[in-house]
Amino acid sequence: MLDIGPLELITLVVLAVLIFGPDKLPKVIQDVSRTLRKIRQFSESAKEDIRSELGPEFKDFEFEDLNPKTFVRKHVLEKDELGLKEIRNGFDFKAEMSDLTDAVHSRTPEAPPATPDLLKKQDRPAPGERPPFDSDAT
Numbered sequence: 001m002l003d004i005g006p007l008e009l010i011t012l013v014v015l016a017v018l019i020f021g022p023d024k025l026p027k028v029i030q031d032v033s034r035t036l037r038k039i040r041q042f043s044e045s046a047k048e049d050i051r052s053e054l055g056p057e058f059k060d061f062e063f064e065d066l067n068p069k070t071f072v073r074k075h076v077l078e079k080d081e082l083g084l085k086e087i088r089n090g091f092d093f094k095a096e097m098s099d100l101t102d103a104v105h106s107r108t109p110e111a112p113p114a115t116p117d118l119l120k121k122q123d124r125p126a127p128g129e130r131p132p133f134d135s136d137a138t
Contacts, residue, residue, distance in 0.1 A: 105135075 004012075020028050051061060065071055125131050 016028070017025060047063060051058060054061060065074060
């Protein structure tokens, strides 16, 4: 009940009795409940007016669906009209990135990635020859 614990509820009741008195408390409770009922009826009638003004194509329109979390959950996660689950499950990011790096470095996918031997002394290029491109150094 609105995240109110039993001790807090007892405190509110005691405060209400002290403020309004035991003889006026039932009248105050009736007035508050009547006001809440009128507000609820007003909001429901406003929702129905909006639905009727939108037309028959929006007869299943729910105002709760305007909440972004509810909208995403209903239209993206639960419904699978577009095949989004297959797309999401079929996408392997690591494999795509390795294919992309193989294509950039002009390697065939069957060849294992070449790892440089850091202990081996590098051969110097011949005069006029460009040194090999080092992607890690840039």
